[in-house]
Amino acid sequence: MTDYILDRKQLETRLAKLAETPYTGEVSFGAMCYSPMCIDKEITYECVACGESTKSRIYAKNERSHKKIQDIVNELKSAGFDVFLDERVYCKYCNDKNPDENQYPTFMIRFDSKDFYHKVESNSRYDYLCLNAFLSGCDYFLDSYDVTQPLYYNIDCIVKMTGLTGSAVEAWMHVIREDRRTEFSEFMRKQWEKHKSEI
Numbered sequence: 001m002t003d004y005i006l007d008r009k010q011l012e013t014r015l016a017k018l019a020e021t022p023y024t025g026e027v028s029f030g031a032m033c034y035s036p037m038c039i040d041k042e043i044t045y046e047c048v049a050c051g052e053s054t055k056s057r058i059y060a061k062n063e064r065s066h067k068k069i070q071d072i073v074n075e076l077k078s079a080g081f082d083v084f085l086d087e088r089v090y091c092k093y094c095n096d097k098n099p100d101e102n103q104y105p106t107f108m109i110r111f112d113s114k115d116f117y118h119k120v121e122s123n124s125r126y127d128y129l130c131l132n133a134f135l136s137g138c139d140y141f142l143d144s145y146d147v148t149q150p151l152y153y154n155i156d157c158i159v160k161m162t163g164l165t166g167s168a169v170e171a172w173m174h175v176i177r178e179d180r181r182t183e184f185s186e187f188m189r190k191q192w193e194k195h196k197s198e199i
């Protein structure tokens with residue numbers, strides 16, 4: 001059973017701490033196999049809002065990732081979070097634009113019923129895995145390739161997905177974000193060398 005943190009203040013404190021605490025845990029480099037991309041076919045999307053079916057190329061490309069995203073959002077809902085995934089972009093009945101244009105579902109979250117929802121458009125599994133790790137008290141997550149992604153290097157992604165902020169986070173976002181990217185490459189390189197020497 002995962003211990004989710006629902007309270008906004010506690011989450012902000014946690015985010016500030018994460019932004020300042022270098023990751024020292026285990027690292028996985030994942031399996032070096034990549035799933036085939038660029039599937040050019042149409043599949044049917046069953047709309048969760050209106051129940052109609054739409055044949056969509058965009059949905060065909062996103063299907064696997066989207067199912068994982070739905071799972072994560074449902075898990076957050078069961079944990080008690082006020083979250084919602086608006087995926088009407090895939091439905092030609094709910095969407096006044098062409099469902100084959102590149103559009104993203106909208107994720108919404110709020111930590112208090114008095115707040116407005118924080119809204120973000122994303123179809124990236126990475127974003128939702130990162131969000132889930134943050135809310136569930138982990139300090140890393142495994143991305144789609146099973147590579148370890150410490151939250152310390154993903155503060156911007158957490159901010160994008162939650163709308164949470166704070167002074168430590170502001171500093172991270174505006175001053176040290178690029179340094180962190182370089183630091184992360186260096187960190188992974190060192191870990192990789194250590195890993196190679198052990199096998």
Ligand SMILES: [Zn+2]
Pocket residue numbers: 047048049050051052088091092093094095
């Ligand atoms: Zn619909």
